[in-house]
Amino acid sequence: MEWIAQISQYLLSGLANGSIYGLIGFGFTIIYNATGIINFAQGEFVMLGGMLTVFLLQLFPLPLVLCIGMAIGTTLIIGILFERLAIHPLKNASPITMVIITIGASILMRGLAMILWGKDTHPLPPFSGDEALALGKATIMPQHLWILGLTVLILILNRLFFHHTIYGKAMRACSVNPRAASLAGINVKTMVLLSFAISAALGALAGIIIAPLTMTSYDVGIMLGLKGFCAAIIGGMGSGMGALLGGIILGLLESLGAGLVSAGYKDAIAFVVLLVILFLRPGGLMGKGEMERV
Amino acid sequence: MLKIENVSKHFGGITALDHVSLEIQEGTITGIIGPNGAGKTTLFNIITGLYPQDGGDIYLQDRKISALPPEKLVRLGIVRTFQNLELFGRMTALENVMVGLHAKSSSGLFSCAFGFPRQRKEEAFMRERAYEWLKFTGLADLALREAMSLPLGQGRLLEIARGLATEPKIILMDEPAAGLNTRETLNLAELIRKIKAMGITVVLVEHDMELIMEVCDHIGVLHLGRKLAEGSPREIQDNPAVINAYLGEQ
Amino acid sequence: MGKRNFLIFAVFSLCILALPLLLRESYLLHVFVFIGINTMLAVALNLLLGYAGQISLGHGALFGLGAYLSAILTTKYAINPWMAMVIAGTIVSSLSFLIGFPILKLKGHYLAMATLGFGIILYILFNETVEWTGGPSGLPGIPCLKIGNLAFDHDLANFYLVWIFALVTMMGSLNLNHSRIGRALRAISDSEVAARILGVEAWPLKVKIFTVSAFISSLAGSLYAHTMTFIAPASFGFNFSVEILTMVVVGGLGSVYGSFWGAAILTLLPEWLRVFQDLDIIIYGILLILIMMFMPQGLAGLLSVKKRGP
Numbered sequence: 001m002e003w004i005a006q007i008s009q010y011l012l013s014g015l016a017n018g019s020i021y022g023l024i025g026f027g028f029t030i031i032y033n034a035t036g037i038i039n040f041a042q043g044e045f046v047m048l049g050g051m052l053t054v055f056l057l058q059l060f061p062l063p064l065v066l067c068i069g070m071a072i073g074t075t076l077i078i079g080i081l082f083e084r085l086a087i088h089p090l091k092n093a094s095p096i097t098m099v100i101i102t103i104g105a106s107i108l109m110r111g112l113a114m115i116l117w118g119k120d121t122h123p124l125p126p127f128s129g130d131e132a133l134a135l136g137k138a139t140i141m142p143q144h145l146w147i148l149g150l151t152v153l154i155l156i157l158n159r160l161f162f163h164h165t166i167y168g169k170a171m172r173a174c175s176v177n178p179r180a181a182s183l184a185g186i187n188v189k190t191m192v193l194l195s196f197a198i199s200a201a202l203g204a205l206a207g208i209i210i211a212p213l214t215m216t217s218y219d220v221g222i223m224l225g226l227k228g229f230c231a232a233i234i235g236g237m238g239s240g241m242g243a244l245l246g247g248i249i250l251g252l253l254e255s256l257g258a259g260l261v262s263a264g265y266k267d268a269i270a271f272v273v274l275l276v277i278l279f280l281r282p283g284g285l286m287g288k289g290e291m292e293r294v
Numbered sequence: 295m296l297k298i299e300n301v302s303k304h305f306g307g308i309t310a311l312d313h314v315s316l317e318i319q320e321g322t323i324t325g326i327i328g329p330n331g332a333g334k335t336t337l338f339n340i341i342t343g344l345y346p347q348d349g350g351d352i353y354l355q356d357r358k359i360s361a362l363p364p365e366k367l368v369r370l371g372i373v374r375t376f377q378n379l380e381l382f383g384r385m386t387a388l389e390n391v392m393v394g395l396h397a398k399s400s401s402g403l404f405s406c407a408f409g410f411p412r413q414r415k416e417e418a419f420m421r422e423r424a425y426e427w428l429k430f431t432g433l434a435d436l437a438l439r440e441a442m443s444l445p446l447g448q449g450r451l452l453e454i455a456r457g458l459a460t461e462p463k464i465i466l467m468d469e470p471a472a473g474l475n476t477r478e479t480l481n482l483a484e485l486i487r488k489i490k491a492m493g494i495t496v497v498l499v500e501h502d503m504e505l506i507m508e509v510c511d512h513i514g515v516l517h518l519g520r521k522l523a524e525g526s527p528r529e530i531q532d533n534p535a536v537i538n539a540y541l542g543e544q
Numbered sequence: 545m546g547k548r549n550f551l552i553f554a555v556f557s558l559c560i561l562a563l564p565l566l567l568r569e570s571y572l573l574h575v576f577v578f579i580g581i582n583t584m585l586a587v588a589l590n591l592l593l594g595y596a597g598q599i600s601l602g603h604g605a606l607f608g609l610g611a612y613l614s615a616i617l618t619t620k621y622a623i624n625p626w627m628a629m630v631i632a633g634t635i636v637s638s639l640s641f642l643i644g645f646p647i648l649k650l651k652g653h654y655l656a657m658a659t660l661g662f663g664i665i666l667y668i669l670f671n672e673t674v675e676w677t678g679g680p681s682g683l684p685g686i687p688c689l690k691i692g693n694l695a696f697d698h699d700l701a702n703f704y705l706v707w708i709f710a711l712v713t714m715m716g717s718l719n720l721n722h723s724r725i726g727r728a729l730r731a732i733s734d735s736e737v738a739a740r741i742l743g744v745e746a747w748p749l750k751v752k753i754f755t756v757s758a759f760i761s762s763l764a765g766s767l768y769a770h771t772m773t774f775i776a777p778a779s780f781g782f783n784f785s786v787e788i789l790t791m792v793v794v795g796g797l798g799s800v801y802g803s804f805w806g807a808a809i810l811t812l813l814p815e816w817l818r819v820f821q822d823l824d825i826i827i828y829g830i831l832l833i834l835i836m837m838f839m840p841q842g843l844a845g846l847l848s849v850k851k852r853g854p
Contacts, residue, residue: 034677038653086833090727095835099653100793103786104832111826222782233657268668271661278658279646342741368743380738382731384798392724393731397743399724403752407716417723458843460742 009139010259011252016213018150018251021270023206025235025243026158027199033175034195037098038276040204041082043225044113048075048205050189052114054122064125072204078109079200083193091140100183113218124211142192144210145166150209151244154202158240171195175238223267230274236284245285277282295320295495296341296372296464301350303336307495312519313350318464320513323486323496325327325506327530328516331537334499335377337516338468342374343367354464368397371463375453375470377499383442387452390441391424394459424459431455431485447478454485464495471502483509507531515539546722556801557711564703573699579804580706581764584713586791590767591717594798595726596753597733598648599656602663603623603787606758608780609636609666609823611764612677615775622712625689626702629766633759636678640750640758648750650730655754663785670777671734682776699789702771713760713847717800720738729753730798785823790828793835796842 024046030037052071056063086101094103110137131141132139154167162168172182182188207216207224214220228243231250250270258266278286296318305312311333318324326334340347343364351360352478354370362370382390393408397419405413428434431451436444444452450470457465467486471479481500489496500506506513506527513530515522519537523530567573585607592598613632617623623631647658670677677683688697689705696705720726731739732746740746769775791810795802814824835842 038656045675065740086837090837093836093840094597095598095653096593096597097840099656100789101833103601103789104829105837106829107786108829108833109823115826168775225662229657230661243606264672265668268665271665274661275643275658275665278650278654278661279580282650282654332632344737347840364737364740365743365745368741374741376738381737382727382734384734385727385730389727393739393744396724396728401724403720403725406725407720409719415721423577426627431553456742468831 006259007256008162010255012140012144014252014255015068015248016147016251017149017210018231018248019244020206020210020224021034021227021250022152022229022247023151024224024242026154026240026249027120028229028232029235029237029240029243030171030195030199030202030267032232033089033240034171034192036041036095037087037102038229039101039196039199040102041109041201043221043223044106044109045075045079045200045203045221046224046228047113047216047218047221048078048109050119050124050211050220051207051218052204053208053211054124054216055117055273063220064127068208070206071136072201075204076197076201079196079203080193080201083196086198087191088192089278090238094147106225107285109220110221118248121215123215124208126212127209130212141213143209146207147213148195150205154205155241155244162240167194168245227270230270232284233274234277234284236286239286242286243282249285295355296497297353297356298341298353299345299353301337301340303333303347303349303353305342311340311347313523314516314519315350315520316514316524318495318497320495321490321493322511323490323498323509325498325500325510325513325527326516326521327500327513328502329508333470333519334516338374338466338499342372342466357410365397368460368462371461373457373460373462373464374466375450375457375468377468377472379449379453380454381441381444381448381456382448383440385441386438387428387444388421388424388437390452391427391456391459392420394427394456395420395423397460407541422512425496427455427459430458430488432481436533446473447475447481450474450482450506451485454489455507458489458494460495464497466497466499469501470498470500471500471505471528479505549718560707560711561704565701572698573703575811575815577699577702577706579808580703580710581768582788582791582807582811583710583772583804584706584764584767585761585788586795586807587713587717587800589788590758590792590795590798590800590803591720591729591753591760592757593792594719594796595729595733596750598750598754599653599654599852600754600757601789602659602666603757603761603784604637604782604784605770606640606761606782607765607788608670608775609639610762610775611769611775611780612670612683612765613762615683615770617677618687618770619685620685625687625766629763632766632821633762635823636765637755637759637822640762641755644751644754648754649747654696657668659785660782661744662692663782667777667781670720671781677777680777681752682766682774685775686769686773686775688773694763696771697773706767706771707815709763710734714800714804721798721800726747743782752789786828793832794842797840799842799844801845802842 024039028039029038029044049071052074053067056067056070082105088106090097108194126143128142129285130141134143160222162172169184171191171194172189230242231247234250235246249272253273254269256264257269295363298314298316300313300315301311302313314337320389341352343362346361351358356370359367359370382393397418401413406481422505425437428437431454432521433448433451442453463482471482474482483505487497508517510527513527514524522539523533523536563576564573572718573608585603589600589603592600604647608825610632614628617628618625643658643662688695698703728744728749731744736746787810791806792803794809795806839845
């Protein structure tokens, strides 16, 4: 049955892409929960992860792992700088202002990346070689396993962090009720900073683990960021688990749609799903059924 | 005029209001007092349609208004002011009051965009009326000042002027004296009496006891979501349960 | 509008209409046609953003849809271009109505998300439906507009064509600003709860203004199609939506003249920066951030003579 093989292939790549969208969406959710802001620059953290790793590899003859670590670290610092310079000073600004600022920042980061590294696409070496493995009738790349494995790891770490550490619980408290949280002694400002740092690191990681499969360039952030954002909305903007779930669903729909229906419209799928969710269940799949009506 | 019947409200596990009943007589000034967290603002929010109650009903002149949204309620004659000023900061004082005339005017998007004569006439009329209300509250000199730049006392007065422009039957004021000094509070008391003289019913949530005792005809006391007592200022002052509730808070 | 404001607008209009006398040289005249179109777009977005406080990230695509509808109706179906413009505008505003209707009921920035998604879907459609749009290589041969014997096929005629539309749009917006509806919109944006308490029906108004804003954007698109006679998807992507947003922000949210200045600066800037080909996108980014941080009122705020009392 050849079509089983084909479908499995689609499902597999859908799962891998979906995990990435989920991780990116998760980053959106963390910042949204801590600050109420939709960070349109999230996609650029993803781009920076991949591009910085490529850049460091070219510059220094260091092992891949080290470059990855440095790239994530650098992106984390950039995330912190962004929060300190552009978010923190404007804590009282209107939501419109914040949205426009994050859009501006995203354009800026993209533009700087273009100046520094040009417009070419760059490949990143797969983490453990590119020998395809056979899984039933489908072929699976080791990189797929890395993606799935790391995503599961992040899921577990997420659970541990947000439910079993003091910082994680503090962040959850902030997202539910910032005033009460600060009265309880939680430093909300630190939580905001932490949320940007974590989101930046997660975004960078996502960008790095997908790069061996899809190449990276200065403008991958746009589509990846937007799709990650769709994932977050599909899952329900406040829910991290929802974002991961939304991402997987999105990845699968996209892959099946592109494979079975038409490849040219592949990118449109994410946004059609987004619109459908916004119309039917704006709270997302894991959110409350009805969003707060005006 | 306004009947609150057995109203209850829960927020998650917290009971903000527990079967509260209160009747507001027409043409009076009624005060609603109670220690912090008693549910006063919640009650206001429910009456003015910001969210629904979980139990009970509200009647305006014997008409049930329980599920109506604010936009409809203002056309029935209910308006409110806010504890934390909700002025239209970027507009002038005059413009703020003119928004109060929104429900009394009708020019639509196209008449406004193309400047039809009927719209222009209505605009001139609205401007004049708004000016009258500013004069009524003593803010005429500040008509063209940006609302954001007004000090608290005048901001409060502006919110009241704006509410009055809707020509309400009943106006609910949420802590209008909070943050005002003695002179401003006296001014406010004067204004509240003027409003009563116009035949408008006033309901006042306040912490400033002097103001309450000074202007109110009738007082209701809320504590921990329940009505604790109700009566004339004298009766409330001497009520031991009320005294306890407040002392208990200290 | 008030006599004083009307006078200011009259002077402004006269200056604009007299510009061709100054700009005899064809090139700048040509650029000013674009400034006119961009002014329409910026004013349209400002209605939504500056007055109602709602963000749309899809205006570039609405503009594009108007352009493509006009182009297709006139090239494939030989419909009268003026008629096509109206049909295109109706279709675009109806679509926007359908989107705005459910989305604007929700609290928060759901319109930004929906318009973002919708804009990208349209962009992909422009590229993929090759039999209709010609795909990425574009759609050539769009007929120009005509009135009797006068054909709008050269810069001078196009300048006046576009600027009549742009000035009418500006005037409508200025009128709106000083009217009951304009105040209601600004009230919604400053404090929606207070606006509702005073009887302003927020949701219907938001939907109306979004629809009008879309209609104007579509008109601008149709004008663009007929004056350029050639259109391609690349002009109508997310980048352009951001560009329009930047124009509004630079000029000042809520300021009609600001939208003109924003459009002028951002249309001329790439011309001046032709040397720094790709730098324009960085400059937009920096502009957006710096202005929102330090000068949120935009240029209008700088030049404002609003009375601030003693």
